[in-house]
Amino acid sequence: MNTTAATSAGNGTATRTGAGTHAAAAGTAGARTVQDRASRGDTDGAAKGDTDGAPGTGNDENGAAAPQDAEALIAGERVRIDQLDARIIWLVRERLELSENIQRIRIESGGRRVHLSREMEILDHYSTELGRPGRDLAMTLLGLCRGQ
Numbered sequence: 001m002n003t004t005a006a007t008s009a010g011n012g013t014a015t016r017t018g019a020g021t022h023a024a025a026a027g028t029a030g031a032r033t034v035q036d037r038a039s040r041g042d043t044d045g046a047a048k049g050d051t052d053g054a055p056g057t058g059n060d061e062n063g064a065a066a067p068q069d070a071e072a073l074i075a076g077e078r079v080r081i082d083q084l085d086a087r088i089i090w091l092v093r094e095r096l097e098l099s100e101n102i103q104r105i106r107i108e109s110g111g112r113r114v115h116l117s118r119e120m121e122i123l124d125h126y127s128t129e130l131g132r133p134g135r136d137l138a139m140t141l142l143g144l145c146r147g148q
């Protein structure tokens with residue numbers, strides 16, 4: 001058995017390097033949303049677009065940030081999206097490794113690579129959580145994990 005995957009499955013310890021760093025980086029971000037940051041005045045030049053008489057918000061009467069503030073906020077949020085994407089890719093690779101181990105064990109003991117009822121469970125789970133696009137995502141993941 002692949003001990004790396006077994007360790008990960010057994011105690012939840014991440015064995016690939018990198019994910020912890022990403023998790024820590026994303027997990028410690030204090031302001032979770034653009035709105036959070038805007039409401040904390042966490043933006044350069046916040047007062048520039050402040051036309052609604054509410055000092056320090058940096059927003060106009062519709063709650064929109066001034067263009068230069070919006071650009072800075074978007075750039076900051078994109079950093080967080082890139083961090084999340086790196087974690088997602090790491091998790092997909094971890095899933096692939098575990099799935100390959102299971103498939104190999106089953107094939108070596110005389111079974112088949114694919115287990116349809118298990119795949120149905122997974123499709124239902126993603127579909128319940130995320131709707132049709134979630135089901136499509138699960139199909140993509142399953143295809144990736146069984147090499148099809």
Ligand SMILES: C=C(O[C@@H]1C=C(C(=O)O)C=C[C@H]1O)C(=O)O
Binds near residue numbers: 098102113115119122
């Ligand atoms: C990993 C397994 O083997 C295959 C791969 C699956 C997966 O990647 O989730 C699910 C079912 C099987 O087709 C399993 O049976 O659990």
